[in-house]
Amino acid sequence: MVAxxxxxxxxxxxxxxxxxxPFQALQMVGHTVHAVCPDKKAGEKVRTAVHDFEGDQTYTEKPGHNFTLNATFAEVNVNTYDxxxxxxxxxxxxxxxxxQVLEITRHFAQTNKPIAAICHGLQLLAAADVLQGKNCTAYPACSPDVRAAGGNYVQIPVDEAIVDGNLVTAPAWPAHSRWLAEFLKVLGTKIEHPEIAKVSG
Structure with missing residues (x-):
């Protein structure tokens, strides 16, 4: 595998x-992942939110963990990323x-590099105007953003994912296993499952 x-x-x-x-899983299989946030540096933190589906008309939101950034936004050179x-x-x-966030996003779309976006992440792709003609999904409340940007919003089960060329999208975190598996395929990552030797007794 090429990392x-x-x-x-x-x-x-x-x-x-x-x-x-995804931050941990992609590193687990050997890739390097740099998490960056505008106006923040490596070692600084972002706060996270837990979104859950508990039978209300929309998701609920609760405080999550603090997540430590491992790279500095101002130092990002898009040409070094795959x-x-x-x-x-x-x-x-x-x-x-x-x-700059929009310019970074456009670079990956225009150079046809793999992009994985999930849930409200499609709001960023829509704002960067890189969804024209793309089949994709998102959290349903983001479907107007997708359609307004010229994307073809596809409603799928919350644990499924869609691939269109270099773009891999999913509705929300219940799709992680499918979303990440499809993203690894687009990345060209092959995970081998060697046969477990049988021990005769």
Whole structure:
């Protein structure tokens, strides 16, 4: 496997699972992941929020963990990265106001590098105007953003994912296993499962 260098765009109140799980899982299989936040440096923290589905008309929100950034936003050189990950939560709605965040996002789309976005992360892709003609999904409340940006919003079960070329999207964190598995395929990551030797008794 060729290890890839992956950039993750986060901000305060990023969804807890949607930052923690891919950050750790992608490193577990050998990739390098740099999590950055506008106006923050490596070693600083962002606060996370836990979004849950408890039978209300929309998700509930509770305080999550503090997540430590491991790279500095101002030092990002997009040309050194192979792929982009955009978690959801509340962060995408305001980091999309940062012009450099939009430029970074456009770089990955325009160079056809793999992009994985989940839940409200599609708000950032819509703001960067990189969804034109793309089949994708998101948290349902973000579907107007996707459609307004020219994307083809597809409603799928909350634990499923959609792949369209370099873009891998999912509705929310229950899809992590499918979303990350599909992203690894797009990255070209192959995980081998050697047969367990049988011991005869």
């Amino acid at each position: 890839k260098k992956i950039l993750m765009l986060v901000g305060d109140f990023v969804e807890d699972y949607e930052v923690m799980v 792929a982009l990950v955009i978690p959801g939560g509340r962060a995408p709605e305001y980091i999309r106001l940062n012009q």
